[in-house]
Every structure is written in structure tokens, then in C-alpha cells.
Amino acid sequence: xxxxxxxxxxxxxxxxxxxxxxxxxxxxxxxxxxxxxxxxxxxxxxxxxxxxxxxxxxxxxxxxxxxxxxxxxxxxxxxxxxxxxxxxxxxxxxxxxxxxxxxxxxxxxxxxxxxxxxxxxxxxxxxxxxxxxxxxxxxxxxxxxxxxxxxxxxxxxxxxxxxxxxxxxxxxxxxxxxxxxxxxxxxxxxxxxxxxxxxxxxxxxxxxxxxxxxxxxxxxxxxxxxxxxxxxxxxxxxxxxxxxxxxxxxxxxxxxxxxxxxxxxxxxxxxxxxxxxxxxxxxxxxxxxxxxxxxxxxxxxxxxxxxxxxxxxxxxxxxxxxxxxxxxxxxxxxxxxxxxxxxxxxxxxxxxxxxxxxxxxxxxxxxxxxxxxxxxxxxxxxxxxxxxxxxxxxxxxxxxx
Amino acid sequence: xxxxxxxxxxxxxxxxxxxxxxxxxxxxxxxxxxxxxxxxxxxxxxxxxxxxxxxxxxxxxxxxxxxxxxxxxxxxxxxxxxxxxxxxxxxxxxxxxxxxxxxxxxxxxxxxxxxxxxxxxxxxxxxxxxxxxxxxxxxxxxxxxxxxxxxxxxxxxxxxxxxxxxxxxxxxxxxxxxxxxxxxxxxxxxxxxxxxxxxxxxxxxxxxxxxxxxxxxxxxxxxxxxxxxxxxxxxxxxxxxxxxxxxxxxxxxxxxxxxxxxxxxxxxxxxxxxxxxxxxxxxxxxxxxxxxxxxxxxxxxxxxxxxxxxxxxxxxxxxxxxxxxxxxxxxxxxxxxxxxxxxxxxxxxxxxxxxxxxxxxxxxxxxxxxxxxxxxxxxxxxxxxxxxxxxxxxxxxxxxxxxxxxxxxxxxxxxxxxxxxxxxxxxxxxxxxxxxxxxxxxxxxxxxxxxxxxxxxxxxxxxxxxxxxxxxxxxxxxxxxxxxxxxxxxxxxxxxxxxxxxxxxxxxxxxxxxxxxxxxxxxxxxxxxxx
Numbered sequence: 013x014x015x016x017x018x019x020x021x022x023x024x025x026x027x028x029x030x031x032x033x034x035x036x037x038x039x040x041x042x043x044x045x046x047x048x049x050x051x052x053x054x055x056x057x058x059x060x061x062x063x064x065x066x067x068x069x070x071x072x073x074x075x076x077x078x079x080x081x082x083x084x085x086x087x088x089x090x091x092x093x094x095x096x097x098x099x100x101x102x103x104x105x106x107x108x109x110x111x112x113x114x115x116x117x118x119x120x121x122x123x124x125x126x127x128x129x130x131x132x133x134x135x136x137x138x139x140x141x142x143x144x145x146x147x148x149x150x151x152x153x154x155x156x157x158x159x160x161x162x163x164x165x166x167x168x169x170x171x172x173x174x175x176x177x178x179x180x181x182x183x184x185x186x187x188x189x190x191x192x193x194x195x196x197x198x199x200x201x202x203x204x205x206x207x208x209x210x211x212x213x214x215x216x217x218x219x220x221x222x223x224x225x226x227x228x229x230x231x232x233x234x235x236x237x238x239x240x241x242x243x244x245x246x247x248x249x250x251x252x253x254x255x256x257x258x259x260x261x262x263x264x265x266x267x268x269x270x271x272x273x274x275x276x277x278x279x280x281x282x283x284x285x286x287x288x289x290x291x292x293x294x295x296x297x298x299x300x301x302x303x304x305x306x307x308x309x310x311x312x313x314x315x316x317x318x319x320x321x322x323x324x325x326x327x328x329x330x331x332x333x334x335x336x337x338x339x340x341x342x343x344x345x346x347x348x349x350x351x352x353x354x355x356x357x358x359x360x361x362x363x364x365x366x367x368x369x370x371x372x373x374x375x376x377x378x379x380x381x382x383x384x385x386x387x388x389x390x391x392x393x394x395x396x397x398x399x400x401x402x403x404x405x406x407x408x409x410x411x412x413x
Numbered sequence: 414x415x416x417x418x419x420x421x422x423x424x425x426x427x428x429x430x431x432x433x434x435x436x437x438x439x440x441x442x443x444x445x446x447x448x449x450x451x452x453x454x455x456x457x458x459x460x461x462x463x464x465x466x467x468x469x470x471x472x473x474x475x476x477x478x479x480x481x482x483x484x485x486x487x488x489x490x491x492x493x494x495x496x497x498x499x500x501x502x503x504x505x506x507x508x509x510x511x512x513x514x515x516x517x518x519x520x521x522x523x524x525x526x527x528x529x530x531x532x533x534x535x536x537x538x539x540x541x542x543x544x545x546x547x548x549x550x551x552x553x554x555x556x557x558x559x560x561x562x563x564x565x566x567x568x569x570x571x572x573x574x575x576x577x578x579x580x581x582x583x584x585x586x587x588x589x590x591x592x593x594x595x596x597x598x599x600x601x602x603x604x605x606x607x608x609x610x611x612x613x614x615x616x617x618x619x620x621x622x623x624x625x626x627x628x629x630x631x632x633x634x635x636x637x638x639x640x641x642x643x644x645x646x647x648x649x650x651x652x653x654x655x656x657x658x659x660x661x662x663x664x665x666x667x668x669x670x671x672x673x674x675x676x677x678x679x680x681x682x683x684x685x686x687x688x689x690x691x692x693x694x695x696x697x698x699x700x701x702x703x704x705x706x707x708x709x710x711x712x713x714x715x716x717x718x719x720x721x722x723x724x725x726x727x728x729x730x731x732x733x734x735x736x737x738x739x740x741x742x743x744x745x746x747x748x749x750x751x752x753x754x755x756x757x758x759x760x761x762x763x764x765x766x767x768x769x770x771x772x773x774x775x776x777x778x779x780x781x782x783x784x785x786x787x788x789x790x791x792x793x794x795x796x797x798x799x800x801x802x803x804x805x806x807x808x809x810x811x812x813x814x815x816x817x818x819x820x821x822x823x824x825x826x827x828x829x830x831x832x833x834x835x836x837x838x839x840x841x842x843x844x845x846x847x848x849x850x851x852x853x854x855x856x857x858x859x860x861x862x863x864x865x866x867x868x869x870x871x872x873x874x875x876x877x878x879x880x881x882x883x884x885x886x887x888x889x890x891x892x893x894x895x896x897x898x899x900x901x902x903x904x905x906x907x908x909x910x911x912x913x914x915x916x917x918x919x920x921x922x923x924x925x926x927x928x929x930x931x932x933x934x935x936x937x938x939x940x941x942x943x944x
Contacts, residue, residue: 028766029518046518047501049646050769050807057498057656058809162809227814229806314486327549330647359646360496362485 014039017065018154018214022222026232033235036128038066041234048240048332049359054231055200055241056360056406059160061221061232064199064206065214067113068127069153070135074144077121082286084138085115086269086294087277090286092117097180097195101269101277107293108257108266109274110134111250114197116182116208124149124193124208128250134258138289154214158221159204159241161408162228167194167205169224174205179410188220199238201245203408239334243354243367246309246401248272252336253307253353253367270297271305271369273401305350306375309401310341312364312383316395324387330357330364340384341368342393349374352383358403365403366396374398421447421676423708423937424696426683426722427877427916429457430659432712433666433677434930435915437488439708440675442938447704448675449696451682451877454660455667457712458876458883459925461660465863467813468751471658472867473876474883475747475802475820476500476771478643478652479926480662481556487931493668494661497653498807499645502770504758505615506853508780512760513611514767530609540606540616544641546587547594548649553579555642555921558932559894563901594638595890600629600778602637610777618775618800621824623883623923625742627785628778636888639922652771654807659925686711686722686912693912708911708937712930714878714885715739715898715918719907728908735899739918740889743869743881744788746826748846751863752817755803756854769806774799774849784825791831793842796849798824816862821846828869828880835870842866884923885916894920905933906940913937 015038017023023041031042040063043051054060072081081089085100092098094117101112111131116124125131132148139146158167167174173185174194182195190213198204209217222230242249250256254267269277278294297303321328338351350370358365366383374381377400382393423439425432428450436448454460458473477497485495505513513529515522527534560572580588593602599620603613617628620637627633645651655662667677682699686709695705711718719728719736755765775781775798784794800822805811811818823846830838843866851857869881878885886892897903898918905913915933917923 045501045766046516046521047499047769048517049499050501053496053498053807057496057807165814227809227816229809327545327649328647332646357646359499361491362482362495362646363491 017063018211019063019065019156019218021215022218023063023232031234035235036066036068040066041232043234043236044232048236051231051233051237052240052332052359054229054233055160055202055237057161058229058231059158059162059166059225060200060237061225061230062157062159062238063154063232064157065154067150067155068130068148069150070125070127070132071147071149072123072125072135072144073121073147074142075121076142076144077123080139080142080144081115081123083288084135086288086290088280088284088286089115089117089123094119095182097182097197099180101274103269103290103294104257105289105293106257107268107290107297108260108263109254109269109272110256110258112248114195116193116195118182118184118193129256152211153208154211156207156209156217156221157198157200157204158207159198159200159202161203162225163204164413166221166225166228166230167207170220177205178412188216190216192217199245199247200241201247201402201404201409202241202406203413236333239336239354240332240356240359243334243356243365244358244360244402244404246367246403248307248367267305268297268303269294271303271307273307301372303372305369306372307353307367307369308375309399309403310352310366310368310381310383310396311399311403312366313395313397314363317364320387320392320394332357332359339366341370342382342384343374344380344382346382346393349381355383360404367401370398419705419707421445421704421706423447423710424449424704424706425710425712425915426686426696427451427457427712428455428667428677428679429712429916430459430663430666430925430927431915431917431930432457432710433663433670434484434488434927435710435712435934436675436677437666437670437673438931438934439937440670440673441488442934444708446675447706448670448677449681449683449698449704450677450679453680455677455679456660456663458872458878459659459663461658464749464865465751468816468818468863469658469811470749470818470865471660471804471820472749472865473747473872474659474925475804475822476652477655477659477662477925478640478645478650479924480643481926481928481931482644483556484927484931488666488669489672490665490669493665493672494656495665496656497645498656500652500654500770500802500807502767503615503773504767504770505611505773505776506758507611507776510760511611512758513615514761526612529611530607533607533609533612536606543590545649546584547591547638548641550583550587550591551638551642554894556928558905558936559903559920561901561904562895594634596631597634598629598631599633599637602634603628603778610779614775614777614780615773617778617781618773618798621781621785621798622800622822623745624888625744625788625825625827627782629782630785632889635890635893639888639924643924654802654804656808657810658804658808662925683722686909688723688727688909688912691727692910708913710913710915710933710937712916714741714882714916715914716741716879717877718914718916718918723909723912732899732902732908739892739898740887741828741880741882742887743828743872743878743883744825745881745883746793746823746842746869747865747867748821748823748843749865749867750819750821750861751812752803752819752860753862754815754860755806755817756850756857756860758854765806768803770802772799772801772803774801774853788825788827791827791829793826793830793838793845794824795845797826797846799846799849801850821850826869828873828882835868839866839868842868885918886923888922893922897922905929905936
């Protein structure tokens, strides 16, 4: 029997479509209402609410917690003081990416870490003499993400303390007299907050947030819209942009952080003496420029796209549904140079966009490529060019408000 | 002492949405461009105003669909803040308390219609396919400069031949249906597909918008088809609400125009175009200032463009006669409300999600025809057709938290009343609309915090659209395509060299569409190249 999240007593009745998905063994809404774009624009125009509880959650605690994590995580956790969160990744010793997640630095000796896959065994096995313990707290907490320009207008009514949070800050506070941790984080590329709440208080917190959000058209949104938003935001997703190296069969299926565009995490590597897992391989890849791929953004040429369909006597479809699978990418000589990982018509950008892995030589902004679409069961090529990611990046996401 | 020194390449009279689009394209094309607006804000009839503290009203136009998609790309409108919120539903209340509620899901819509008629529910797909095919057939004609039927120029002959060959390429059924739309009534077409009153009432409502026709009038088919040419994200016939209303949209256009180098001056009414030896050389402002340029473009309606901004004696008699006889006959009004809360529809208690799209008060063709009857004799409808939307359900920034604004588009309200004036009837119209809404939503009047009534006379006075016609000239077959606004003058030029037109009175026509502004810019830039 599939598990339900602590918010299910509320999310269940709200799902008008009864379309559900399984995520890490939990039942989650694919969408709550028929109109995808109504849910989507809650994130860009008012405030959307997303139940992200199925993430695996770990408490890493002890006097050596920082030391331990700085050797395990590829990004330097030491630059993340208590009261801050950090987007991070971890790699294997060959420098292939295992996973990404968010580390919350709660107190001096305590971190909470999210992960898409189970990692209790993996992290535990890496403890030698460090004074640190790892506890799986996945089922003890629910997480609600409030995302959108009015997120703070809603949350600020419930906790004055959250108003001072800067991008990736966190705070322990109370909402409806229940203890919560609020971080200014999210997975939508917009202004947003995530609220961690003990599972026993989850429904109370949901009700308080929904009531405070009523005047701002607060709208629960499902998986589909989350994916639409994360593609706009250029955020990579496990099992789509990359596979965990743990379960890959060959290196062809594995990715390095540099290939995924996480090179920015290693800019200060020379001043950083951490012996973290994968360091040597990553340094070698950077020095030898040996990356095989580069994750880039593509923007489809709209005239080329319209014309292709019109010439076939059809109306060019503009489908918001993400196609999260490989479509071939070619250069002008029709030589295969890579593939898309995610593709969709972005309703906010009014363009078809894609995340794609292409050969590094073809990754410069402005490079023209061809993307292969299957139309009427036949492959056809549409023009696209490499553009900067994130595709959509409003100032409110990071600025002090 | 005024100087005749030329400071601009192009002057655009009127900062409505077509003026802004035209100005943006001309500036993008390299012309030093000035857009001159009489009022304190750009947008023309596409504005948003805080007419009651904290409540933003889309005073006139209130939704977006017809905007040509290529303009979004050409003018980088997304970068300048374009945000079209899809209006995901239509609620059509019925006089017996029942309703039709359509949303975005194909099968859910089938079942919603099947409650009224299973045959109609099935026919809905056939109807949509047919309409989509006709729209796709019209689209290339819609988005290009129409041929000049009366020109011997090889370019025009070729243009006409291209239209002919396009039409010959259509399926016979599509071409036949296109002809029926262009010449017939909406009711005739809907009768072929549907049997239930509520379906026909709802679907015929687009056939009368802004036009002095009823669904059974010949010509209503054209109005219906025109409205189906709109789209949101490629879906023909869908509508959206721009963040901040259509005023939010025209602010996006203004930012885009400025980014290409266009300048915009506000509070500057143009009194006339200055001509010299049959050529336009600039404009004179109401304050006496004169501004000079090689190109002058009027974004105003054809009556103002040809009969007020220039001297009719400078123009060919046929053109002057054509424009004098060009029909405006505004029949639309707006009543906008500030609401304390959402209304309640008794058959759907507690449902707040039903108000995110349109509320269509037009439960049958008979209902709409009866509303039209009164207008034929110079009175306004005592039980009017109303196209309402509560826009704060899509955009919370329209109102204080938890409050709402409702836009009611009302027909029929003829510009020329037989026995009264709009200054006398303004409040009566407001009461009539309120009473009509209350007959469907019993708690409606209790919710009203504020009411704004905008009669056709108010539209004319405030925006300048002659006789309050929202399309700057009616959508009648003899006023479209080859003939918009007059035979031989459908290509944005005028008989005065350097003087052009780019308002909704030109092809393809009205609504917040941008097509006239864009196509006029192509003609202007093309003419400059040819010189």
C-alpha cells in the first residue's frame, strides 16, 4: 500500500482531478485541478503551495558534523554558517555525481540534509572516528513549499521572524504555536520558502497557511507544474538530467558535476584544502578540460517551429507538458552532438525551451543547433540555439524583500 | 517662433496599443520615433485604473487573446514583463437556475455539455475541428498586408494571386464554411451543430461582441470567427488576462517601445497633421507646438484619421464619402464593480473556483436576440447580454487581499439613444446590469463596494473612439480586408504622402491585437526602402 504524506488529510480532498503519482513510495498529486497553467501561474503571480514531504531527510549531528560533511559533500559546507542552507551535491571517488540536495545548518553541530534517494547507509558507512551521528528523520517531518511573489505576504502574517530571511537563510520559529523551521529555498526559481514541520503538526500548519493565503489566491500545485517551473529555472533533476552513479551500469550513464554545470561550486578549490570524495577526479577534469558534455539551455527558433508544422498543414502545438526524455541534437552538418533532457513550451517565456547535454565545443551561448522532433511519426529537425540558464530568473528570487 | 527643424523620423498620433506596437517596430527598424498621447497614460482603451482606493479596474478592454503571437517575439515582450494568465473556465448560468460550466479538460467538457444534450457534447468536437480549420485558413490572410484590389502594380497583382492560390489550396468544406462565417449568421452555423439553448447561447455570444448585430443577423458569423482567431499558447479561441489588466499589457508595450529607442510624450493632444504640397511634414499640438517628421502615423480611428486630423478637401471625394459612411454604431458599455467577496451561484454553493474565467450571461440565442431587439429601436437592453469576469481571482494584485474587481461588458447599449441621452441614462444602465446579475447571483448587490458605469458616450469622450465603437469601426464584411477602412486604402497608406494609418480601423481590425500596428510598420519601412 502506498504511503501518504502528513498533509494528505488536506491534499486528498483538494485534488479535483484525482490524478496522483508515486514519489519515493508516497502518493502525491500530479495536479489538483484541470488547468495546469492556473496552478503554474500561482507560482509566478500569486503564491503556490507544494507538498515536498516525500524527500528523504537526514539529521547529521555531533561535534564533527561540519568536518564530516565537508569531506562527504562536494561543495564546501564550511561556508554555510548556522542559520543558512546550502544547495549541494555529493560524488563518488571517481568524481561522478551521486545526488544533489539541500543542507540546512540548524545549529553549530547539527545539519539537516534532503535527498531524493535513501542515503542513510551510504553516509553512515563513511563515518570512521568522527564524532557524528546520522539519523533518518524522513517520516518525522513534513515539508511544505510556498512559492511565488506573495509567499512572504502569506508567511509573514504567521511569523514575523521570516521577514528577515535572505536567500537561503533559515530560522526556527513558530506558526500557529507549532515549532517549525523555515528556509528561503525552493525548486521553482521564484521567491519561495520551505516550512519543515513535525508530522503531528502538519495539518495545523497547512490550515494556517491556507487561511493566511486566501486573500492572495493561494493555490496548491502538483508535480507537473513543479516540473514546468524547475525547467524554467534551469534546475537539474535526478533521473532526468542525470542518473546517480551508484546504480549506473557504465560511465556513459554517469555524469560529472562539471558536465552538469556545477563548476561554479569549485571555483575556490585552490584555496580549499578539503579532501572531499571525488576531489582528485574533479580537479583532473577541470585541469584537462576532459568533460564529455555540458548541460546547456536551448531555445527553439519559433519561426522554424511554426513553419515546420504549417508546411505539414497542421497547427503548431504549444504543449506545456515537459518531455523529460532524450531528443537528439545535431549540428548544422547533421552530426549528432548530444540530446535534450527536458523539453517543453514555456508558458511564461512563450517559447519552446530545453535543457540539453551537448558536446562542450557546441556549448557557447548563441551556438545554433538542430533538435529532432517526431512529428506524424517521422523525425524532423527544428532550429534552436544555446542560451543562458536559468531561462526565467526574477530578481525577487534572491533579492532582499 | 516655431521651427520647422525635423527632430524625428516618425510621429505616431495616439499611444493606444496599436500606436505603441507601431512605434516599437518603427524604432526597431531604425527610425527616430515619437509616440504622442493625449491622455496622462498610454494604452488608449487598454488601460488599468485605480478608480476606487486599492481596486484596479480594466476600465474598457478586459481580456487578451487576439494579440498576434509574432509581436510577442519580435518586440521581446516577455523580457518587458508580458504575463498572460490563462482564463481557465466559463460559467454560463441559466434562467432556470441550472448552468453550463466549461473548463480546460476535454472529457470533463463533454460531460458538462452532455448534461444538456449528448448530441451537442459529441458535436462540440466536430464544431471545434471545423472552427480550427477555418481559423488556420484565415491566419495567413489575417497576419499579412492585404492586397490592394484596385492596383495594377505587379506586386499587388502577385499579392492577390497569392490569396487566390491560398484559398484554392483549402479543403472545399473549409472554404465553404469560411464563406458562411464571412457572410452568414452565427445562429445558422450553430443550428447545424447544436440543439440545446444554453450551448447555442454561450457559443453565439462571441458573434455579437462590439457589433450591432444579433446572433441571427447576417454578419454575426464574421464577428464570431474574428473572436475565434485569438489564442493563448497556440489554442485558438482561448482567452487570457494580462497581469495588471490590459493596462499592465500596454505598460509592457511602452517599455518595449522605449527599449528600441522610441520616445513617448504624454498629455499632448494632436490637433492636426501639418501638410505641405500634399505631403505630411509633422503635427500641430493642441497647445500650439509643432513637431516635424517625414512620417506621420495616425493610430486613431478612420473618422479622426481622415476627417479630423487632415482637411477632407485634401483627399479624394470617394475616400471622404467612404469614411463618412463607414459604420461605427457603438453598442457596448462596461459596468465595473468593486466587490467585498465573491458572489454565490445557488446551484454551485461554496464553489470559488468557478469565477476564474468568464461569466456568460446569455443563456440562449433568444435571450440575446431579445436584448438586441431593444437596440434596434434606439433603446438599451433591459435584460442585457453580459460578459463578466472577476479578475482578482486570477491576479490578486488587482485588489486588497480578499476583495474583488468584476468587469461586466454589456450589450446592447446603442450610442444614439432614441428618447434620452447617456448622461441621463448612465445610472439606469448601472442599475439594469446590477439587477440582471442579481437575478442569477442573489447576493450580488450586497457585495458591491463601488460601481463604475462606462457608456458608449464615455468611451468616445475618454478614449476618443468614435461613437464608442470598441473596434474603431464595425466588423461588417464591407468594412473588412479589401475595404478596411475604405476601398483602395487598406494598406495603411493615405493619399497624403508620408501620412499613414495604424489603428484598429485598418486590417485586420479591433480587439487588443496589435496586427494593424505591426502591418503598418511593415508598409512604412518598406516604402522607405523603396524610396
